[in-house]
Amino acid sequence: MKNLNSIQKKSKTFFITLVGLTLLSVSVFTTQALAKEVSGPKGHISKVIDEAKSMVTQPNVDTSSKEFRAKFETHLFSIFDFEEMAKRSLGKNWKLASEQEKKEFVDLFSKMLSKTYLNRVINGFPNSTIEYGDEKVVGKKASLKSKVVSDGENVKVFYRLKRKDNAWFIYDIIIENVSLVANYRSEFAGIVRKEKMSGLISKLADKLAQSED
Numbered sequence: 001m002k003n004l005n006s007i008q009k010k011s012k013t014f015f016i017t018l019v020g021l022t023l024l025s026v027s028v029f030t031t032q033a034l035a036k037e038v039s040g041p042k043g044h045i046s047k048v049i050d051e052a053k054s055m056v057t058q059p060n061v062d063t064s065s066k067e068f069r070a071k072f073e074t075h076l077f078s079i080f081d082f083e084e085m086a087k088r089s090l091g092k093n094w095k096l097a098s099e100q101e102k103k104e105f106v107d108l109f110s111k112m113l114s115k116t117y118l119n120r121v122i123n124g125f126p127n128s129t130i131e132y133g134d135e136k137v138v139g140k141k142a143s144l145k146s147k148v149v150s151d152g153e154n155v156k157v158f159y160r161l162k163r164k165d166n167a168w169f170i171y172d173i174i175i176e177n178v179s180l181v182a183n184y185r186s187e188f189a190g191i192v193r194k195e196k197m198s199g200l201i202s203k204l205a206d207k208l209a210q211s212e213d
Contacts, residue, residue, distance in 0.1 A: 041142045041161050041168040042135040045079055049130065052076040056125040063122050072122065073114070081162060081169035082110050088171065089184040093192050101197045108204040115211050124150060142168060 055061070055072055062068055086106045087094045097105065133145030140163040148155045158174040172181040191200045 040135060040137065041144050041159070042132055044168050045144060045159065045161075045170070046130075046132050048076065048079045053125045056122055069118070069122075073118070076121075079168075079170055081164065081171045082106070082113075084162060084169070084171040085181060086110070088181045090188055090192075091185045093189065093197065097197045101201060104201050105197070105204070108201060108208060111208055112204055115208065127151060140164075 052072060052075055055068075055075065056063060063072075083106055086109045089109065090097065090105065094102065128148055128150040131147045131149070133147065135142060135144045142161040142163070144159040144161065146157045146159065148157050156176055159170050160172040160174070161168045162171050163169075172179055174180070188200055191203060195203075
């Protein structure tokens with residue numbers, strides 16, 4: 001999948017795709033209501049990210065163990081509305097997809113992101129700091145500015161959030177003016193146009209299978 005690979009190579013960017021971010025696994029979708037709002041978007045997001053960083057930087061922690069990774073994912077991914085992100089990444093093609101295709105796409109997309117970026121987030125935490133800027137809330141939508149300082153680089157990270165179940169969840173991240181959702185939407189649109197939704201799902205499935213070899 002040449003196009004998808006080109007996106008992923010753009011980042012170091014996407015460690016930074018959240019030293020605070022998260023790439024929710026499907027199992028987390030049903031637990032979003034467990035995330036409690038803490039004094040608005042900035043308070044909630046910064047609290048969860050700081051706690052996740054603390055997990056990684058504890059003395060003698062084995063970040064490669066299944067137990068740690070499961071606990072880390074459950075905690076960090078609780079602030080991310082991955083289903084909304086998947087929907088926006090498909091754009092108009094979301095409405096054209098069948099319910100089964102939507103389910104398969106969300107499942108595969110989340111797993112792909114998790115496998116691609118989880119290690120980068122875990123490994124990047126110890127040598128990074130996050131500075132949170134202004135937040136803006138308009139109804140059920142919000143935005144939050146931040147800056148990630150890592151390896152001597154300052155990277156501007158802008159979060160888009162949506163209020164749901166009395167809490168705030170991230171549905172897009174803009175890194176140095178580049179939207180994660182818009183990047184994927186562009187790539188996916190080209191694939192769907194040529195190979196339909198079934199072709200995109202097949203490509204994502206093949207990519208996951210290759211990563212597990």
